[in-house]
Amino acid sequence: MRPIATDIERQFVGTLLWLPTHQARTVLAGMRADDLATPMPADVLQIVIELVAAGHDPAPVAVFSHAVITGRAPGETRRGWLGKWLADTYTACQATTPAHAQHLKAVVLEAAWRRAIAEHAARLAQAARDSATDVLAALADDTSRIDALWARYRTALDPTDANARVLKEVA
Incomplete structure (x- = not known):
């Protein structure tokens, strides 16, 4: 796995995790999860798109909860991977702006x-x-x-x- 700092797809998703709904909606205009080549960022982006469309901030806890509720994080192992991925990505992408x-x-x-x-x-x-x-x-x-x-x-x-x-x- 590439370091977060050089993984553009992960950086992109990480920036979204910091944005409020209205700013995330603007950035997400025209985006699709299959625009991303890497499975985990693509899966998380799809969840972020769904959350923002429903009017919710794409915060890590909301993404994690949505993944569990919709069956996208079945089992303890998958939930552990997702939780660590979200925490690491969120932490690495601090101080983001909509322009970034x-x-x-x-x-x-x-x-x-x-x-x-x-x-x-x-x-x-x-x-x-x-x-x-x-x-x-x-x-x-x-x-x-x-x-x-x-x-x-x-x-x-x-x-x-x-x-x-x-x-x-x-x-």
Whole structure:
């Protein structure tokens, strides 16, 4: 396991644990748990998303309780892992700000976008060797996931610019 200080996904989730609901909601706009590649941060992010959507602060105790109540932390061992992970992450990410969380969000989304491109390229390479041309052409044209990640990444880089673009498009 990477140290918390260099684990961007864990840093991102850790910053969310310090934010009140309204600030966390703003940072979480456009995020999905599957944007994260590592299982524990992705699982915790999903719980944070659910808590914030329900109007609750994503504090570690709320995340832990929600995991237990929803059956995502079955058994003493899993609860111990989650509790230690939350405590270590929360402690390591002290003194966070919404701006810092927003920056980490952009870094996480860029990494997700790059992974999506790499996965798409691998599928294209396999299809180029083994698939019929119509299958290859359809696969080459299917960049919707990559395009969506790119758009969310660009919005995370400058959310105020994204809001201005939307207003211009509406006008």
